[in-house]
Structures are given as C-alpha cells and as structure tokens.
Amino acid sequence: MGWETVIGLEVHVQLATKSKIFSGASTVFGAEPNTQASLVDLGMPGILPVVNEQAYRYAVMFGLAIDAKISKRSYFERKNYFYPDLPKGYQTTQLEQPIVGPGHIQIQLPNGDTKEVRIHHAHLEEDAGKSLHEDFHGMSGIDLNRAGTPLIEIVSEPDMRSSAEAVAFAKKLHSIVTSLGICDGEMSQGSMRFDVNVSVRKKGSEVLGTRTETKNLNSYRFMEEAIALEVERQIDLIEDGGTVLQETRLYNADTRTARSMRSKEEANDYRYFPCPDLLPVEIDDEFIEAARASLPELPDARQARFMDQYKLSEYDVSQLAQYRDTAEYFEKVTKTCKDAKLAANWVTGELASRLNKESLNITHSPVGADQLGEMLLRVKDDTISGKGAKTVFDSMWNKEGSADDIIASKGLKQVSDSGALEAMIDEVMAANTAQVEQYRASPAEKRGKMIGFFVGQIMKASRGSANPGQVNKLLKVKLDG
Amino acid sequence: MHNKTIVELSRALAAGEFSSTELTTHFLQRIHSLDEQYNSFITVTEERALADATEADERIAQGKATALTGIPLAHKDIFCTQGIRTSAGSKMLDNFIAPYESTVTANFNAAGCVMLGKTNMDEFAMGSSNENSFYGPVSNPWDTKAIAGGSSGGSAAAVAARLTPAATGTDTGGSIRQPASHCGITGLKPTYGRVSRWGMIAYASSLDQAGPMARTAEDVALLLQAMAGMDPKDSTSVDRPVEDYSATLNESLQGLRVGLPAEFFAEGLDSDVEQCVSNAVSELEKLGATVKQISLPNSNLSVPSYYVIAPAEASSNLSRFDGARFGYRCDQPQDLEDLYKRSRGEGFGAEVKRRILVGTYALSAGYYDAYYIQAQKIRRLIKNDFINAFNDVDVIVGPTAPTPAFNLGEKADDPVAMYLSDIYTLSTNLAGLPGMSIPAGQVSGRPVGLQIIGNYFSEAKLLNIAHRFQQATDWHLKAPTDIGA
Numbered sequence: 001m002g003w004e005t006v007i008g009l010e011v012h013v014q015l016a017t018k019s020k021i022f023s024g025a026s027t028v029f030g031a032e033p034n035t036q037a038s039l040v041d042l043g044m045p046g047i048l049p050v051v052n053e054q055a056y057r058y059a060v061m062f063g064l065a066i067d068a069k070i071s072k073r074s075y076f077e078r079k080n081y082f083y084p085d086l087p088k089g090y091q092t093t094q095l096e097q098p099i100v101g102p103g104h105i106q107i108q109l110p111n112g113d114t115k116e117v118r119i120h121h122a123h124l125e126e127d128a129g130k131s132l133h134e135d136f137h138g139m140s141g142i143d144l145n146r147a148g149t150p151l152i153e154i155v156s157e158p159d160m161r162s163s164a165e166a167v168a169f170a171k172k173l174h175s176i177v178t179s180l181g182i183c184d185g186e187m188s189q190g191s192m193r194f195d196v197n198v199s200v201r202k203k204g205s206e207v208l209g210t211r212t213e214t215k216n217l218n219s220y221r222f223m224e225e226a227i228a229l230e231v232e233r234q235i236d237l238i239e240d241g242g243t244v245l246q247e248t249r250l251y252n253a254d255t256r257t258a259r260s261m262r263s264k265e266e267a268n269d270y271r272y273f274p275c276p277d278l279l280p281v282e283i284d285d286e287f288i289e290a291a292r293a294s295l296p297e298l299p300d301a302r303q304a305r306f307m308d309q310y311k312l313s314e315y316d317v318s319q320l321a322q323y324r325d326t327a328e329y330f331e332k333v334t335k336t337c338k339d340a341k342l343a344a345n346w347v348t349g350e351l352a353s354r355l356n357k358e359s360l361n362i363t364h365s366p367v368g369a370d371q372l373g374e375m376l377l378r379v380k381d382d383t384i385s386g387k388g389a390k391t392v393f394d395s396m397w398n399k400e401g402s403a404d405d406i407i408a409s410k411g412l413k414q415v416s417d418s419g420a421l422e423a424m425i426d427e428v429m430a431a432n433t434a435q436v437e438q439y440r441a442s443p444a445e446k447r448g449k450m451i452g453f454f455v456g457q458i459m460k461a462s463r464g465s466a467n468p469g470q471v472n473k474l475l476k477v478k479l480d481g
Numbered sequence: 482m483h484n485k486t487i488v489e490l491s492r493a494l495a496a497g498e499f500s501s502t503e504l505t506t507h508f509l510q511r512i513h514s515l516d517e518q519y520n521s522f523i524t525v526t527e528e529r530a531l532a533d534a535t536e537a538d539e540r541i542a543q544g545k546a547t548a549l550t551g552i553p554l555a556h557k558d559i560f561c562t563q564g565i566r567t568s569a570g571s572k573m574l575d576n577f578i579a580p581y582e583s584t585v586t587a588n589f590n591a592a593g594c595v596m597l598g599k600t601n602m603d604e605f606a607m608g609s610s611n612e613n614s615f616y617g618p619v620s621n622p623w624d625t626k627a628i629a630g631g632s633s634g635g636s637a638a639a640v641a642a643r644l645t646p647a648a649t650g651t652d653t654g655g656s657i658r659q660p661a662s663h664c665g666i667t668g669l670k671p672t673y674g675r676v677s678r679w680g681m682i683a684y685a686s687s688l689d690q691a692g693p694m695a696r697t698a699e700d701v702a703l704l705l706q707a708m709a710g711m712d713p714k715d716s717t718s719v720d721r722p723v724e725d726y727s728a729t730l731n732e733s734l735q736g737l738r739v740g741l742p743a744e745f746f747a748e749g750l751d752s753d754v755e756q757c758v759s760n761a762v763s764e765l766e767k768l769g770a771t772v773k774q775i776s777l778p779n780s781n782l783s784v785p786s787y788y789v790i791a792p793a794e795a796s797s798n799l800s801r802f803d804g805a806r807f808g809y810r811c812d813q814p815q816d817l818e819d820l821y822k823r824s825r826g827e828g829f830g831a832e833v834k835r836r837i838l839v840g841t842y843a844l845s846a847g848y849y850d851a852y853y854i855q856a857q858k859i860r861r862l863i864k865n866d867f868i869n870a871f872n873d874v875d876v877i878v879g880p881t882a883p884t885p886a887f888n889l890g891e892k893a894d895d896p897v898a899m900y901l902s903d904i905y906t907l908s909t910n911l912a913g914l915p916g917m918s919i920p921a922g923q924v925s926g927r928p929v930g931l932q933i934i935g936n937y938f939s940e941a942k943l944l945n946i947a948h949r950f951q952q953a954t955d956w957h958l959k960a961p962t963d964i965g966a
Contacts, residue, residue, distance in 0.1 A: 089800020271844035276686035
C-alpha cells in the first residue's frame with residue numbers, strides 16, 4: 001500500500017505599509033543596517049507600541065478576500081523568547097483572538113482540477129530583525145531595519161496532499177495578496193516566507209502522522225525541494241521501523257539538505273499572555289465595509305471576467321488573470337491593438353519567456369504595454385510579418401525605439417503590393433522552369449508541399465520583406481495557371 | 482526658602498523676591514550638604530539645573546511664566562531623561578544614558594521646571610522599603626534608622642527633607658502612597674491611563690502609573706495638572722479632558738459619603754496607626770462628611786493576585802535587558818547563552834530575579850491557567866468590589882500602610898512580610914483607581930498616612946478632600962528635626 005503526504009502551510013506575508021506595525025519607522029527594503037530602527041524597534045527601556053491602522057485595514061482586506069470571519073474584537077499577545085534579533089525579548093503577535101478567522105482559498109491543480117484549501121486563521125504580528133552571520137569574523141551582526149515590519153501569518157489546515165498542491169496554494173496566496181496590493185510580493189526580499197508542516201500516512205488512513213515543520217523557505221522551488229526531501233526522509237524512516245519525531249527543521253538550499261533545529265522537548269515555552277501595553281482592538285461594521293469597498297478585483301473574479309470578455313482559452317486566462325500586474329499589462333496591450341487573442345499570445349509567449357529568462361517582473365519590462373500594443377497593430381495591418389515582429393520586439397527590448405521607428409530603420413515593412421510581388425514571382429518562375437514543369441505535372445495533393453520551394457525563393461529574393469501570405473496566394477494563381 | 486510650598490515659591494518668584502537661580506542654588510546646596518545621610522538622589526544634575534533656572538528666570542522676566550516655571554523638581558530615576566543617566570535603581574542600567582525624554586519629564590520641562598536630579602528607588606520599582614536599590618537604601622528623614630518606603634523612596638525622602646519642593650514618583654502597588662505615608666508627605670497615584678507611561682521604564686505595564694509627590698495637596702494639584710493628559714504615544718492613556726485640579730480644592734465636604742472598608746481595619750493593622758486613621762476620619766466628619774462601614778470582600782486576595790500579575794508582566798518587560806544593545810554587559814562573553822546568563826545574572830539584583838522567576842513560572846505552559854488566569858479573575862472581583870462600593874460612597878478611606886516605617890533591615894530577609902506591607906495599596910492598582918496618601922498623624926516620631934481612594938478619574942475630588950483636611954490640620958506642615966536650618 002502506498003503513502004499519502006499531508007501538508008499544511010504557515011505563510012508570513014509582509015504588509016506593504018509605509019511604516020512599521022508599532023512605530024513610525026519606514027519599512028523600505030534595502031537601507032543601511034539599523035538606519036530604519038526607531039526607539040520602539042530597538043526595544044529601548046520605557047518605549048510603548050501604537051498599532052498601525054493601515055496594517056489592520058490590510059489584514060481585514062485579506063480576510064474579506066478569502067471569505068473569512070473577521071474578528072470585531074482582537075488583541076495582541078506577547079510571545080516571549082530570547083534572541084538577539086528580537087530586541088524586546090518578545091514578539092508582539094496574536095494568538096487567542098486573531099483578526100482573521102476561518103476562511104478558504106480555491107487553488108488550481110496542475111491537472112486543471114480545482115481544490116479548496118481551508119484557512120485556519122490569519123493573525124497580525126511584528127517581524128524580527130536579521131542576524132548577519134557572515135562578515136563579522138566569528139561574531140554576528142544584527143540589523144534591526146526589519147524589526148517591527150507588519151506581517152500577517154496565514155495558517156492553513158493540513159489540506160494539501162503533494163508539493164505541487166502546496167506550490168499551487170502558495171502561488172494563489174501570492175496572487176491574492178499582490179492583487180489586493182497589501183504585499184509587494186518580492187519573494188527574494190523575504191516579502192513572503194513559508195513554513196511547511198509535513199507528515200505522511202498510509203493511503204486510506206484517517207489518522208494524521210507526526211508532523212515536522214521546515215521553516216523559512218522563501219521560494220516555490222525551495223519549498224518543493226524541501227517537501228520532497230522531507231517526505232522521502234519520513235517514509236524511509238518509517239519503513240525502516242523508525243518513528244518520526246515532532247521537530248522543527250531547517251532546509252539548506254545550497255546543499256539541498258535539511259537538518260533538525262530543535263525537537264518538541266527542546267521547543268521554547270513562549271509564555272504567551274495579552275500585551276498589557278496595547279488595548280484590545282475593536283473594529284466596527286463601518287471599518288469592515290470600508291475595507292470591503294476598497295477591495296480591488298480578485299484573481300478568481302478576474303479570471304471569470306477574462307473568459308467572458310475576451311473569449312480566451314482557459315489556459316490563456318490562467319496565465320493572464322492570476323497576477324494583477326500581468327492582467328493589467330495584458331489589458332493595456334489589448335486596448336491598444338484591439339485583438340485579445342493576439343495580445344494574449346504575445347504576453348504569455350514571447351514576453352513571458354524573455355521576462356523569465358532575465359528574471360524580471362512584468363512591471364519592470366523594458367517593453368511597455370503601449371509599445372507592445374502598437375507593434376501588434378502593425379502585425380494586424382500586415383505592415384510586418386510574425387517573423388519581423390520578433391525582430392521589432394528584440395529591438396524594443398534593447399530600447400531602440402518605437403515599433404514604427406524600428407520597422408522603418410530596419411526596413412522590415414512587408415511588400416504586400418501585388419504588382420511588385422507578381423514581378424518577383426515571374427522572375428523566380430522564369431529562373432526555375434524545371435521546378436515549374438514538375439509542379440504542374442504533379443497531382444493537386446502534392447502541390448501544396450512543392451509550393452514551399454517557390455515561397456522560399458521569393459522570400460530570399462525579397463530579403464524577407466515579402467508578405468508570405470500574399471506571396472502564397474499569388475503564387476498559387478500563377479503556378480496553377 | 483526650602484520650607485515654602487510650590488504655591489508660595491511660585492508667588493515669590495513672580496514677585497521677584499528671589500530668582501529661580503537663587504532658589505535652585507539653595508536646593509543644590511542642601512542636597513550636597515544633607516543627602517549623604519538619606520541617599521535620596523542617584524544623580525544630581527547641577528549644571529542642567531542651573532541652566533534650567535537661567536532659562537526660567539528669563540521666562541519669568543518676559544512674563545511668560547506658568548505656575549511651575551522656575552520651580553525645582555526631582556524625578557524618580559525611572560523616567561527617561563535625554564542625555565542623562567536613567568538607571569531605574571539597577572546595575573543593569575548604571576551606564577544607560579537615555580536617548581529620549583519621557584512624556585512626564587517633557588511636560589515639566591515645557592512648563593519651565595528646573596530638574597535637580599534623579600531620585601533613588603527600588604530596582605525597577607520592585608520593593609517596599611527602598612532597600613533593593615543598586616545605589617544603596619534610602620533613609621527616612623524622620624529617623625534615619627527607618628526605611629523611607631518604596632519604591633519611590635528617594636522622591637519621598639527628598640521632599641520630606643526639603644531637598645526639593647516636589648518630586649515625581651511611580652506607583653505599581655503603592656510605590657507613591659506608601660513612601661509618602663512613611664515620610665509624612667502628600668502623594669497621589671492617578672487613575673490608570675490619566676498620565677502617559679511613555680518613557681517610564683516598565684515594571685508591570687497594566688499597573689504602573691506616574692504621579693506627583695509634594696508636601697501639600699495644593700502643590701500636588703499643580704503638578705498633576707502638568708502631568709495629566711492623553712498621549713498618542715501611549716495606547717493605554719485615556720482621551721478624556723483634564724479638569725482644573727486647583728479650581729475645586731476649596732469645595733465644601735458637606736454631605737461627602739466616606740466608606741471605611743472593614744478589611745482595612747482587620748488583623749495586621751498597628752493599633753497606633755488605627756488610632757491616627759480614626760482621628761483623621763473624625764476630622765473629615767467635622768468637615769461635613771458622613772461615614773459608613775463598607776466591605777471590599779476580595780481585598781484580602783490582592784496580595785496573591787498582585788504577586789502573580791506584576792511579576793508575570795515584569796518577566797516579559799525585563800527581557801530586553803540582555804546585554805546585547807544597551808545596559809550592563811558581562812565581561813568577555815563566550816557565546817550568546819553566556820552573554821545572556823551572565824549579563825542578566827550579574828546585572829539584576831536579588832528581588833528583581835525573584836520576581837522574574839515567579840513571573841516566568843506563572844506564565845509557563847501548564848501553570849498559566851492556575852496562576853495568571855486565576856489572578857486576572859481575582860483582579861476582576863477586586864475591581865467589582867470597588868464598583869459596588871462606589872454605588873454607596875464617594876470615597877473610601879483607610880490606612881495607607883499597616884504600620885509606620887519599619888527599621889532598615891527589619892524585613893529585608895522576609896519577602897512575604899515585605900509584600901504584606903502593601904496590603905492596603907495593591908487593590909487600587911489592580912482596579913486602576915486613583916489613590917492618595919496624606920499625612921494624618923505620627924507614631925513615636927514616625928509619620929502615618931491616611932489613604933483616600935476615589936472612583937475613576939476622581940482626582941479632583943481626592944485633592945479637594947485632601948486640601949480641606951490640610952486646611953484643618955497641620956500634620957503636613959511638620960518637618961523632621963534633623964534636616965538643617
């Protein structure tokens with residue numbers, strides 16, 4: 001009998017507020033160490049926290065987006081433990097009464113099916129600082145710029161059954177929080193971090209196996225690798241007669257190995273208790289309804305709209321509607337070129353692969369949506385061929401100018417003029433009389449293949465500028481005589 | 482000059498009888514010549530005081546003075562004062578120069594007060610005798626063999642010895658009222674949330690409250706006026722208008738309903754102290770009050786409840802003192818754990834360690850419900866007792882402490898006996914109510930305080946009662962004999 005994998009995720013999402021959750025310090029990424037840490041973030045004696053209202057609004061927006069119960073009364077607690085990047089010796093977080101209660105998220109599986117993953121809750125908390133273990137000759141440096149950055153921690157139920165499902169869930173979360181505009185989604189900067197809880201059980205069993213938690217994975221690939229590794233380890237362990245111990249594990253992406261960080265027995269007793277420096281937060285219907293009114297279009301709704309409005313294939317829609325940035329780009333291109341299918345082909349094709357190759361976000365694409373749209377207009381009106389379009393796109397990518405400028409300067413304009421083309425055809429036919437004879441002697445079903453030779457000759461003669469469709473049409477008439 | 486109240490000094494400064502610089506110099510001289518025997522100051526900020534005084538004199542000359550401009554003050558060393566050592570009475574912060582200003586001290590600075598220095602206190606405000614200070618115990622100016630009380634013992638002794646006209650204090654379980662009682666001065670703990678806690682080093686956040694300590698209710702009213710108010714930096718401060726505390730001082734006490742809780746006059750109360758309180762109650766009756774016996778049935782649970790909640794919060798509040806960023810760091814730490822263990826082991830005193838351990842235990846898995854949650858339930862019962870009582874009476878009156886100041890060393894080795902000396906003051910902190918202590922008698926030359934507890938935000942009423950009492954009595958005018966001319 002086979003094994004079944006059971007996965008639950010805890011996802012830390014950094015909220016895109018301007019200032020920190022309990023202080024006025026900036027949250028901008030990448031500043032010089034410790035330049036964005038206020039007295040509050042440093043945990044100075046005598047400091048007090050004040051809750052950032054925007055962080056609360058963002059958390060409520062997330063709750064509404066996943067159809068969750070919003071707590072009208074929530075409160076912060078202290079999670080006590082010692083670590084150098086935790087200046088106060090406790091993290092201010094929520095436990096008993098988090099802002100977002102149970103909800104659910106629909107995910108798309110690789111085989112096209114959909115599945116619902118239940119969300120246990122999501123709570124607000126402050127991020128810790130960073131310990132820098134390199135560059136200090138056996139000592140550690142502490143950067144508290146990140147300390148106090150607002151997070152929502154989203155805790156799923158153990159509803160996923162494979163690493164592919166876990167990744168699909170993570171991607172869907174990413175698309176939701178970026179669509180909401182509550183997170184910048186920059187995974188490489190730690191804006192989203194995943195803890196995966198993994199256990200295995202015999203197929204058909206209803207009882208959950210002992211789980212381990214692998215912490216702090218900041219890419220889909222690492223998550224996939226870490227899950228695969230852990231599943232294999234647990235199955236091997238059990239099949240060899242061992243038992244899985246409840247523990248926290250660390251995944252090393254460089255060596256693709258994981259190790260135990262601490263066992264359940266060594267786990268900290270966090271001594272949670274309500275934070276006496278903060279009063280419980282009460283929000284009213286007005287606050288919730290204002291947050292609801294501010295919700296932008298969410299991925300699922302956008303997907304439905306794209307199907308309906310643009311009559312695109314399910315595949316195209318799944319590629320285009322998931323992310324707000326991609327969706328906005330696509331809609332802009334379509335608006336300019338007035339051809340959704342053509343726009344979809346280019347955005348999911350050439351553009352996506354170039355962005356991917358250079359690891360660029362679509363918002364940083366060297367070719368803007370208007371530019372691409374204008375180029376596609378030239379494809380539509382037959383000014384350039386599909387092949388010519390690729391050349392134009394490359395040039396635009398290299399910032400060589402607008403589509404029209406490039407078409408002009410590179411002489412990419414197609415020759416569609418019948419007179420000019422007919423003259424070229426006559427010339428080629430005259431130079432290849434044997435092939436013309438052969439063509440005319442062949443039955444109709446073989447001619448289709450043979451016409452390619454003449455097209456090739458004409459394209460060569462025109463140095464690629466002849467409109468291939470037009471050439472084909474005219475050739476057929478002349479050859480068939 | 483040092484026998485004058487703030488109200489008198491303020492009038493004299495305005496009339497040009499003397500300058501703030503002369504006044505300040507006078508108090509600085511007294512501190513230098515007398516404080517050796519009391520140890521009430523940890524830091525004397527002479528240069529700063531004289532600079533403040535110069536500024537105040539200019540302000541007075543320009544006619545821009547407030548009632549407090551030019552008045553010298555001392556601050557409990559728990560308030561962060563920018564650029565000045567703020568030790569909280571601990572070795573842990575002996576080297577800590579605060580990088581910012583607390584709201585309380587900032588308010589006094591803005592009013593034009595002169596800061597004489599920072600007063601001695603029990604380490605992190607944990608103690609009832611001021612024997613838990615890294616800087617040594619404070620002696621009572623009435624009898625240097627006696628404790629000054631704690632934790633604001635330095636402030637109380639400095640005011641009693643006329644080393645300063647007034648001082649700030651903080652009160653988590655009686656730390657303003659009990660030393661005020663022992664040193665024969667007037668002290669007020671406001672309603673929780675009335676005064677900002679920003680910049681006040683936290684002991685137990687849900688109980689801590691700053692308040693003024695001076696010789697008369699009239700002075701305390703002036704000081705509270707400067708301290709009170711909503712602070713956007715403190716989420717627990719209350720957004721509610723601040724009354725004019727001086728305006729109602731003279732209102733009649735006719736018809737005032739005074740409650741005497743049976744539990745405050747039970748076993749454990751010194752009979753001489755009881756006599757002082759009875760005399761004071763008679764005085765209130767003469768002023769028009771009617772007296773009623775009441776009960777606060779759960780007040781006997783205030784000691785166990787307090788000694789779970791306060792240490793629990795303290796255990797968390799004091800975690801930031803880890804040797805990593807500020808404060809004491811052990812010599813040559815071998816690794817992170819060594820840094821934590823030795824910095825905290827060497828930096829904290831015995832009572833602080835005891836409370837951190839108690840609090841850590843009370844919050845631990847498996848004990849949380851039995852201790853912390855239970856203590857919070859009791860806290861609610863205690864609060865309900867008061868709410869019920871205030872349906873029938875306007876204020877509650879009783880002793881501030883069960884005995885006059887005991888001798889230094891007398892209870893130092895018996896923490897439980899020490900904790901019981903706060904039995905009458907703890908419940909007001911648990912309920913978040915305002916309370917005052919005013920001089921109301923003496924036993925063998927040691928002062929006895931009368932405690933007045935009011936409903937939420939009834940500071941003006943408490944001050945009114947205290948002022949009328951002081952108009953009719955002279956306990957607050959008595960001075961220790963040995964404090965120089």
